[in-house]
Amino acid sequence: SSPVSYRSRIPAWWPVAQLPVSLLLVLSRHSVLALRTPGLGEPRGHAPADDSPAHQGRSVAILVVGRLLDFGNTTATPAETAAPSAARGLPGGQEATPQDVNPWGSFEEHVLRPIQTSVGRKVDVFLCVGVVSGVVPRTVTGVYNFSVGGQMERLHRCYQEVSASRSYDFYIRTRPDFVYLTDFPPVAHMRANRMYSRFRMATGISGLTSSHFSWNQCDTSCNVRSEVASGYMNDDMIFVVPKALCGKAFLPGRKAAEWQRRFRTPPDWITMPGWPEGAWTRRLIAAGVLTEPLAITGYPSLSWRNHRGMAIPCGPTPVEKVRCGSRRPMAEVHKNVLTAAWHGA
Known part of the structure; x- marks a missing residue:
């Protein structure tokens, strides 16, 4: 069956946690697995830091843009991922990835939490993917389900949908399958x-x-x-765009x-x-x-x-x-x- 079209049912601001489970389940034969790693510290940044107290409270939207996202595997722990014992081979020469790797777990640990700490407020997370499998976490603000040609078209469409409801100071793009090993730099700076x-x-x-x-x-x-x-x-896997540049980046x-x-x-x-x-x-x-x-x-x-x-x-x-x-x-x-x-x- 075709994926559920979330666009017509779920506005960007709708709290996903209040949706019926039937709307949050989409079957997929694909799987995106995950990694939880302990905090590894923040790499040395390059841009001049702007740590004015005025920048606390900046609004941030994270756009998770890609073809598919699977929330079915959420059991990985740091101990398991420290020494993975098995790897899965994927067709067509695709790189083998340990079975206990959890991209969403690494996203929440190394991206969502550090950014919320940096700006001192809740960060909104939007999924813009072709297929969502499993139960969407409560940390997700809204889901847009659509399939378009290339990733830049999908990104443009995602930005359009999210910004139609409200404007944010910063928009962060990430991939649904990305495994983070270190914390995201302070957005407040x-x-x-x-x-x-x-x-x-x-x-x-x-x-x-x-x-x-x-x-x-x-x-x-x-x-x-x-x-x-x-x-x-x-x-183009991960980037940050301030509001003033969105018209040129998306x-x-x-x-x-x-x-x-x-x-x-x-x-x-x-x-x-x-x-x-x-x-x-x-x-x-x-x-x-x-x-x-x-x-x-x-x-x-x-x-x-x-x-x-x-x-x-x-x-x-x-x-x-x-x-x-x-x-x-x-x-x-x-x-x-x-x-x-x-x-x-």
Whole structure:
């Protein structure tokens, strides 16, 4: 049978805990399993901290955006995940993941609780997925069930649905299958005119650690080898968008293509491959969006690449990127972005 369409039944503000169980159960033959790890501390951040008391009380919406989410396995414990005894092989070369890994448990421990502590208030969590299996936890504010083409279209649709009911100071995107190994940085310290993300590729930037990267994290070198280039390519698994930048970060396909056509390469910028992350970064640069590196460690459990194998060795202890080209201050890199930004009408 087709998945239940939550959009027509559940407004974004509706407390999921009050819904009948029949609306919270959707059968799926897929499974997203989970990891609970003890607190491993917070990696060293990169952006200047803004710890003014005025930033306590910021409103935050977390958008869990993906194809499927399974709440059926919630029994993992830190002791079990410390030394997993079995792994499941997945078809098509998909990376094997320990059976007792629980992404949602790691999300609540390393993302939801630290962010609520940081802002000093409840954080709203919205599920925007094609299929939900199991009983939705009470920590979830609302569920939107829809299937669209690509992840950026799904993300745009999710933002539209959530923001139609109310506006938030910050929106955080995460994947439903992401396993967090360290705590999310304090949102209360983040700047209201900057986006925050990990980097898929980067070099020529000072102060970076393994926690700022989503690929080849644990090497002491940045993953672009150049002594003259500087710049980054945004990773799209996890990122933070302040309210002021939502109109440029959460774009539908047609508008995204317009920004893509306006892209000009910033001075001395790194070469970005034709990957989805590269296309997204080009749109952000064209729109003049400035990105700060986000320090968070983890991996997607439903991966077609070796994300888990790369992330775990330096998960608890960040590795400083001592060989990172010219290692310019982030402010200089941002000047290059603004030089290339589109300033038309």
